[in-house]
Amino acid sequence: MAAKNAFYAQSGGVTAVINSTACGLIQEARRHPDQIGKVYAGRDGIIGALTEDLIDTSLETDEDIARLRHTPGGAFGSCRYKLKSLEQHKAQYERLIEVFKAHDIGYFFYNGGNDSMDTAWKVSQIAEKMGYPVVCVGVPKTVDNDLPHTDCCPGFGSVAKYVATSIREAGYDVASMARTSTKIFVLEVMGRHAGWITAACGLASGNAGEPPHILLFPEVPFDPERFLARVDECVKQYGYCTVAVSEGLSDAAGKLIAESGTKDAFGHSQLGGVGQVVAQLIKDKLGYKYHWALADYLQRAARHLASKTDIEQAHALGVAAVNLALQGKNAVMATVERLADRPYRWQIGDAPLAEIANVERKMLPEFISADGFHITEACRTYLQPLIEGEEPPPYRNGLPDYIRLKNIAVPKKLEAFAI
Structure with missing residues (x-):
């Protein structure tokens, strides 16, 4: 049987390591030329498949593929575009299969989060209904760390x-000036419904009184x-x-504390500014001078x-996704399974x-601690190994030396x- 081509796409918010997944996937595919012909990447995610780009x-x-391992962002472009239900928008799924047929694609790898796994699942269903043989494998990626059935999600450990690091360093800054200047620092991090990133900030606090003093979770x-009382207590105790x-x-x-009233392409409420809202509340009620920061894309x-x-x-x-597909495992997601905490084995x-x-x-x-304002030792045990180790990128002229691919269509x- 002639080798089939593969389609790979990146979806949703990108991460510091999503290209490491792309690197592993493409490298592994190249090791099996008898089973996988070419790897085609969707320009800007699933949109690339729909528009045949x-x-x-x-x-x-x-x-250059090897250099993806240390390059952030999405090398092929990503998107926030959720395919609708099979019943209401069958034409979109039929279009995907048409593109797969036209380019002899027998493997579909979708690298993303919750909505992306939904897309991969739906594609596997329509392919089966249309009688077109394509193996669909989901590859996890989300800084939110909120996918089930995997110990953690790529992208989260680096954000964590x-x-x-940021809140520990900012804590040293604030502590230096607190007697005569700023007494409050608020860091807003990502996490719409799950507070994993906020929890990770808690790793900076190794001993009582060390920053961060308070964590505010969506859960x-x-x-x-209660919050203001705790803030006042911290200032009086630690300065x-x-x-x-x-x-x-x-x-x-x-009700979200900071909701702009607009929606993103997935239908989620657009958020931002809760850090400022919380900081201003402290100023208004307690009178303490504050600074706040939005980690945003930096994280x-x-x-x-x-x-x-x-x-x-x-x-x-990325490597595993290819091997799962070659084993004929369809409609699955590659996962990380934790075997031990200390030392961490997976x-x-x-x-x-x-x-x-x-x-x-x-x-x-x-x-989450009993008072709701910090993490427990069990949480620390879970999080700690996910942030450990360093593999810095190469540097040139004092700055990280990243790769931009040719991305020839x-x-x-x-x-x-039309989409």
Whole structure:
């Protein structure tokens, strides 16, 4: 049987290590020329498949593909574009199969989070209904760390390392000036419904009184009075107070503290500014001078501070995705299975996409302290190995030396398709 081509796409918010997954996947595919012909990447994610805008990765050198391992962002472009239901928008799925047929694609690898796993699951369903043989494998990626059936998600460990480092360093700054100047520092981090990134900030606090003093999770309804009392207590006891807050912080009624009123392409409420809201509340009620910061894209693009564990797992999952596909495992996602905490040991596994699509894994109750303002020792045990190790990128002229691929398009064979 002639080798089939593969389609790979990156989806959703990118990370410091998603290209490490692409690196592993493409490298492994090149080791099996008898089974996989070329790897085509979708330009800007699944949109590249719908518009037949495919990138021929075979035109990139082995050396440049290897450099993806230490390059942040999405090398082929990503997107926030969720395919609708099979029943209502069958034409989109039929278009994907048409493109796959036209380019002899027999493998579909989708590298993303919850919504992306839903897309991979739906593609596997429509392919089966249309009688077109394509093996669909999901590859996890999300800084939110909220995919089920995997110990952790590539991208999270590096964000965790970045935010823990940032709030520790900012804490030293605030402590230096607290007697005569700023007494409050608030860091807003990502996390719509799950507080894993906020929890990671807690790793910076090794002993009582060390920053961050307060963590605000989306899993814990925000109580302004309890919060302000705790802030005041910290300032009186330590001279200052540092706070890490998830963008998805909500009140007891479930209303987001900072919701702009707009929606993103996935239909999620656009968030931002909760750090300023919380900081201003402290100023208004307690009178303390504050500074606040929004980690935003910095936290997920910081390849210079990436976790070695994260890099290695991201790469290994890319390799595993190819091997799962070659074993004929369809409609599954490659996963990380934890074998031990100390020393941290893990292996690759897999889980059905049907059990992962659109399912969010939130912080475990036993990971949040009894007062709701910090992490427990159990949480620290879980998080610690995920941020460990360093594998810095090469530097040139004092700055990280990253790669931009040629990304040459494959000639189109079909008529244009509007999305």
